[in-house]
Amino acid sequence: MPLALHRNALVTALKNRIQPDVSPFCTVHVSSRMTSYAESSDGLTLTFSNGNTAPADVLIGADGVRSIVRAGMFSNSPATWTGTIAYRALITTESLERVHGGAHPATSKFVVYCGTGKHIVAYPISRGSLINIVAFVTVDEWGAVYTYQGDADSRKWVHDDTTEHVLAEYEGWEPDVINLLKTAEKYSAWAIHAVEDVSSCAVGRAAILGDALHAMETHLGAGAGQAMEDAYVLGRLLTHPSINRSNVQAALKAYERTRLAPAQHVAHCARRAGRAYEFAVEKKPAGKAEMRATADGRTIKEPGDDWTTAWGRFVVEQWQIQWDGCPDDWWETAQAELKCVLEEEKDASVVP
Numbered sequence: 329m330p331l332a333l334h335r336n337a338l339v340t341a342l343k344n345r346i347q348p349d350v351s352p353f354c355t356v357h358v359s360s361r362m363t364s365y366a367e368s369s370d371g372l373t374l375t376f377s378n379g380n381t382a383p384a385d386v387l388i389g390a391d392g393v394r395s396i397v398r399a400g401m402f403s404n405s406p407a408t409w410t411g412t413i414a415y416r417a418l419i420t421t422e423s424l425e426r427v428h429g430g431a432h433p434a435t436s437k438f439v440v441y442c443g444t445g446k447h448i449v450a451y452p453i454s455r456g457s458l459i460n461i462v463a464f465v466t467v468d469e470w471g472a473v474y475t476y477q478g479d480a481d482s483r484k485w486v487h488d489d490t491t492e493h494v495l496a497e498y499e500g501w502e503p504d505v506i507n508l509l510k511t512a513e514k515y516s517a518w519a520i521h522a523v524e525d526v527s528s529c530a531v532g533r534a535a536i537l538g539d540a541l542h543a544m545e546t547h548l549g550a551g552a553g554q555a556m557e558d559a560y561v562l563g564r565l566l567t568h569p570s571i572n573r574s575n576v577q578a579a580l581k582a583y584e585r586t587r588l589a590p591a592q593h594v595a596h597c598a599r600r601a602g603r604a605y606e607f608a609v610e611k612k613p614a615g616k617a618e619m620r621a622t623a624d625g626r627t628i629k630e631p632g633d634d635w636t637t638a639w640g641r642f643v644v645e646q647w648q649i650q651w652d653g654c655p656d657d658w659w660e661t662a663q664a665e666l667k668c669v670l671e672e673e674k675d676a677s678v679v680p
Contacts, residue, residue, distance in 0.1 A: 334453045334460075338552070362396055367532045386576050387534040388562065390555070393521055395540035401531040407521040410545055411468040412602070414520050415494045417461045417512035421452065424459055428507040434459050440605060441505050446497065447605040449547075450508055461512060462546065464520075465497050466606055474519045489517040520545055522595065529588045530580035537562060541588075544595035547602035548650060554591050560655045561586055561662045568663075570670060578673060582666035586658055594649050601646040604639060 346354050361377040365387055372384040389397025393407045421435045433439045434450035441448040448463045476484045494515050498505055523543040529536050538555030565571065565579040 334458070335552075337454070362391070364396065365400055365534065367534065372533055385533065385573050386566070386580070389534065389536040389540045390538050390559070391536075391540050393523060393539045393543040395536060397534055398523070398526070398536050398540050401528070401534055401536065402526060405523070405526055407543060408471050408524055409468070409474040410520045410522050410599075411470050411472055412464055412466045412520045412545070414518045414546065415461075415463040415465070415489060415497075415515040416518060417515045419459050419461065419511045421457055421459055424508065424511045427511045428504075432508065433504060434461075434508060441501070442605045442607065443501065444607050447602075448498070448505060448508070459508075461508060463494055463498070463509065463515075464602070464606070466608075474521070476519070485519040485521060487517055489515045491515065522599075525592050525595075528584060530577075530584045533577060533580070535562065535580045535583060537587075542591045542595050544598045545602050546598070547605065548594065548598040548647060550594050550598055550650060553650075554594055557655050557658055558583075558587050558591065561658050564659060565662055565666060568666060570666070575670070575673070578666065578669045581669045582662055585665040585669075586662040590658070597646040597649055601643060604643050604646070 345351060346356060348354075359378060360380065362374055363377050364375045365384075366373050366375075370383075372387050374382045374384055374387065376382070387397060389395050389401075391397055398405050424432050424435060435452060435456070438451040439449070441450075445466045446464060448461070450459055450461045452458070453460050474485070476487065491510060491512055491514060494512075495506065495509055498509060521543065522545055523539070523541065526541065529541050537558035539551060541558065542551075542554060544551050544554075562579075562583045565583050566576070568579065571579045
């Protein structure tokens with residue numbers, strides 16, 4: 329089952345693992361933003377914004393949705409605005425109960441409030457002391473040009489917003505929603521961008537993972553988990569006894585065969601879930617017992633179903649990927665793929 333963690337707690341735990349006394353072979357360089365890289369027969373040369381360069385045997389781009397490594401691998405792979413703005417806030421359980429006048433559903437469980445073109449997700453974190461709120465408003469079509477305060481050239485995808493503005497977006501919604509939203513003192517507004525399917529996650533001696541590879545909509549809370557699964561598989565492949573400097577690309581090929589399609593599938597599920605939360609479906613002509621998700625045309629209503637049963641089943645299907653399997657399953661697949669890649673390269677090196 330998925331485990332909900334406060335992002336700050338997760339980042340702190342990861343940061344603690346790369347300290348010199350814990351990981352002596354891991355060196356962290358600050359103020360070193362990579363701007364480009366070049367590959368030759370001898371390896372890679374990385375160039376940084378401070379003017380420094382560095383050699384590398386392999387480059388792993390875990391550099392997020394605006395990935396420089398992805399841009400170096402593909403000539404045209406910018407992130408795409410999904411058309412959705414997410415308003416985020418953290419509140420204390422105590423303050424919500426005070427505003428609500430008692431226990432609120434979000435203080436004890438994951439809740440989703442659904443509406444046409446809008447939905448809200450809220451759930452407890454930090455052992456129940458805090459409530460995470462994300463209020464989504466879809467304002468445009470997938471692929472539209474995002475403009476911040478009318479400036480299409482602005483790179484500011486996140487900005488502060490007011491509680492009053494968020495409340496106005498949900499005017500007329502039920503008291504549970506209004507009390508939840510008005511408890512927050514302020515919000516941060518995020519223009520949700522995603523990376524559309526790329527053809528590869530490894531080119532030469534460079535590879536990408538996490539948001540750099542498959543930045544997805546947040547509707548399954550799956551992005552960080554998928555990044556960890558990417559890193560788990562890739563890290564073990566790179567340290568496999570059969571991998572060395574001369575054949576490191578075999579590890580990258582096995583990583584791609586193991587993780588590219590599954591991670592992109594999760595991204596597709598996240599998109600479908602978000603559309604379902606906002607009832608973004610089209611009904612067939614009267615008399616046709618069928619309903620399809622406009623995202624990909626999949627049937628979600630079968631003959632004899634009532635709409636809510638069909639909708640609920642469809643949402644559960646999208647979440648199922650979160651509940652099935654574990655990273656060790658991917659590692660078993662990766663080992664088999666690595667064996668195949670090495671055998672293919674061995675066969676290719678044999679001269680008739």
